[in-house]
Amino acid sequence: MVFAVFFISMLHLMLYVSFCLGLLIQLLSDDTFVTRKNYHHTQEEIVKILKRILLVVFIIVIVIILAVMALFAFQSYRFDNYYKFVKTDKPIEAQYTALGPNEVSSVEFDAENDTYKKYEIWYPSEMKDRSSAYPLVVLANGTGTPASKYKSVFKHLASWGFIVVGNEDLNSRTGASSSASLDFMLKLNEDRESDFYGKIDVDNIGIGGHSQGGVGTINAVTNQENGDFYKAMFTASATSSFWGQQSQLGTDWSYDVSKIKIPYFMVAGTGDFDAGTAEDITATEGQGITPLWSLNTNYSNIPDTVTKVMARRVNTDHSDMVNHADGYMTAWFMYWLKGDVQAGNAFFGDDAELLENANWQDVIRSQ
DSSP states (O other), X not given: OXXXXXXXXXXXXXXXXXXXXXXXXXXXXXXXXXXHHTOSSOHHHHHHHHHHHHHHHHHHHHHHHHHHHHHHHHHHHHHHTGGGTSOOOSHHHHHHHXXXXXXXXXXXXXXXXXXXXXXXXXXXXXXXXXXXXEEEEEEEOBTTBOGGGOHHHHHHHHHTTOEEEEEOOSOOTTSHHHHXXXXXXXXXXXXXXXXXXXXXXXXXXXXXXXXXXXXXXXXHHHTSTTGGGEEEEEEESOOOGGGGSTTTTOGGGOOOGGGOOSOEEEEEXXXXXXXXXXXXXXXXXOBOSSXXXXXXXXXXXXXXXXXXXXXXXXXXXXXXXXXHTHHHHHHHHHHHHHOOHHHHTTTSSTTOHHHHOTTEEEEEEOO
């Protein structure tokens, strides 16, 4: 969309310049005008010069368009292959930021719901030929960002041996759409005609979300009827409780982390949009989307009996957190849903990798 607007703007500029130079050439072709102004150059020389200028302008515009096209193509490639570009600092982070060992396939189903539209599922390609069950991860969408906009995240998780499901809900904060995705997968798991029949490990189901999807993740676990199915959860830059006030975005953005009973890994960025400058919920200015005070408050309000980890990614802002935290999100689910002890070393123990990783700060762990 942005490229289309730019292309049309450049085309209009080129046509405008061409039109103006064309008028000037036509004017200078008038013997009376040339004579009256007493130009030193002949009429033919002036016309040649202007034609050359027009050609140079045309070439410059084309070069700019091609350069922007190349830039957009690279940005698209970078987004779709973020795991090749995210800076990592430690071995476990690097290992799980990269693609996993599994080839990946995907499938879509009509959700028969105007809000959710469709369920998108990514899974290891070997699944159809194996009798074993796979852990399931439900992903909750950020504001205005349906699952179809970040397929690379689904692909990445699936490459590590997870079945991953999402939908097209643009406002996931209540957790209802994530609940619907989970219900749909559980039905497929019981459907003898489905490729997913018996392939979902119902004892190892996780959920994660970014931004508004973080709010949706919390509410899916704590407020939805099927919330007890989840074994572990993750949020990246979950919208703070400040915005869940009636005087702000409304109470349907609110949540209660004190109800959480499963292992929870929460992250945010130190960039301006996430961090802001406010120091508590009472500040009327400088409220970021996920400021440090919000993380600290949420961490404190989660029962101490729950395994909880908090961290902020250095020099990273809100929109990049879904990708830049993906390595540790994957490690979190690898540990809790697949029993990967090595992945757990990122979070637990006196020498936990997260504690010494230069990419991360403000790390707090319950155990």
